Amino acid sequence: MKKVLLSICIFLLILNVSNAQSIRKNYLEMTDYEKSELIDSFYDIRSGNNFFDDIATFHMNFFNFDNTTDTSRLDLHFNLPDESEKEIFLAWHRRAVFELERYVQDYNPKLSIPYWESPTDQETTSVLWDDEFMGSFNTNWSLNRNLGGNGPMPTPANLATLYGMSDFFEFTNELERRPVHRGSHVWTGGAMPTPLSPRDPVFFLHHTYVDYVWNTWEELHHNSAFIRTDMIRFDGTYSFNGETLPVVNPNDIIDTRALGVFYATNGLASLDNYIVSNTYRPLESFYYQFTVEAGDNFIVPTGTNCVIESVNEIVLKPGFEAHSGANFTAAIDVQNANTGKKSTNRTYKPYDVVSNLQVIVWEEDDKDDTPIIISTYPNPFTETININLNKKIDCKVEVFNMMGMLIRDESFQNTDKVIIKDLYGLASGFYVIRIVDNEGNIVIAKRVVKL
Incomplete structure (x- = not known):
């Protein structure tokens, strides 16, 4: 098979009008110029289409619907093992980072969203928080961070635990609930431990690292799989008024290569098992200032456009x-x-204060934060519902109809078995059972059917 390289003059002509794919790296590998360009791109985006505000609102509105009686809506966080078909936490955030990255590359095609490797980068004096980098936004956007005020931050041992898991749903729940994900949110403070966390640009550096961890786990186990096939994605065209929202099958983006994304570590970017398609870009341009290796089924088909560029070495x-x-x-x-x-005019645009904004409450590691798992039977039911919990708790059980009306509530003490009787008078249809703990926190909601 004949293989060809274009001349450098044609390459330069294409490069001037192109956008990039992504080689993501630790922000510590960025040059001062790249950092300045990234910060300028964020200011430019906020003063233009204001992606940060829009995606923060979306994230808040779809944050956690385990706490509502509307079980038909997808939630982005805190999905439980018995509703694993809705576990879209990793896939949704992968797509969200990708959406921002496309805007950044419209500003400068050689940029990608870098990652913040929080298990080894935990100092409040880190260059991450310099006024010329992520620190620029704290005052200018009124983020009110409180670096180091809460924790714990992740450790290498937390990573080892994750990488040792072979079941995908165990892995994704452990990743989300434990310090590798939650730590940076609560440690940073301000908007980060709230449903409006995407207001803070460091959210995306953090979730790029979470995505890197998932990518590494998938390379080890090849076991990611989603039952849900119609994940709502954010791309600026969604509606909350009954219209069909843009969707993506999360199974289609289990491999970052589906989005043209690769991760570099320790000065090496390995590009493999990838077919250039120009799906998202008229020219796929992979840029990394250190060593880039391309091989092992990296294919540039006839009629496609691709550039690999490095400051040091390409193999x-x-x-x-x-x-x-x-x-x-x-x-x-x-x-x-x-x-x-x-x-770039760095528009200093403080966010409006949102009153009574929920701060996400994370359990401390020495507390029992085992998810409450509920099983109900029979389902469908006729006049009695039996509820089994996986641990004993003090709780109140509430039953709602699908109009959201509370039709029954009963309290129970130190129990893992609950029986709700005398339901024969209810009309046929869907109902929601909600478990509330003795502090008034909604633990879980589950839909059941009355015959």
Whole structure:
């Protein structure tokens, strides 16, 4: 098979009008120029389409519907093992980071969203929080961070526990609820431990790291799978008024390569098992200032456009293919990406204060934060519902009809077995059982059917 490379002059012509795919890296590998460009892109986005406000509102409105009687709506957080078909936490946030990254690359095609490796980067004096980097937004956007005020932050042992799990739903629940995900939210403070957390740009650096952890786990176990196939995604066109929302099948993005995304670590980006398609970009441009290796079924088909660019080294290994008629170039960036700096007006646009905003309450590690798992039988029922819990608690059981009206509530002490009797007078249809603990916190809601 004939393989070709385009000349450098054609490469430069294409590069000037293109957008990139993504090689994501630790923010500590970014040059000062890249950091400045990333911050400017965030200010530019906020003063333009205001993605940060829109996605924060979406995130809040769809945050956690375990706490409502509307079981038909997808929730993004705190899904429980008995409703694993709704566990879209990882996939939704992967797509959210990707959406922001596309806007960033419209500003500068050589940028990707970097990650904050929180298990090893936990100092309040870290360069992450410098006034010329993420610290720029704390005052200018009124984020009111409280760095280090709460915790705990994740440890390498937490990561080892996650990587040792082989069941996907056990992995994703452990990842979400324990310090690898939750730690950076509560440690940062301000908007981060609230449903409006995407207001803070560091949210996306944090969730890029969470995505990196999922990507690493998937490379180890190849076991991610979603039952739900119609995840709502945010792309600025959603509606809450009964219209069909844009959806994506989370199973389609289990592999980051489906979005053209690769992760670099320790100065090496390995591009493999990928077919250039120009699905999202007219030119797929992979940029990393250290070593880039492409091989092992990295294919540039006829009629597609692809550039691999590095400041230091590009290695085309066995298994790399650029077909005849493909527009492909590998190039060394002798100027280290420090060209084309835009003049950006950094609009200082404080967020409006949201009164009575819920702060997410996380259990401390020495407390029992085992999820309450509920099983009900028979379901459908006729006049009696039996409820089994996986641990004994003091609770109140509430029964709602699908109009949201409370039709029964009973209290129970130190029990893991509940029986609700004398329901024969209810009309046929759907009902919701809600378990409330003795502090008034809604533990779980589950839908049942009356014959």
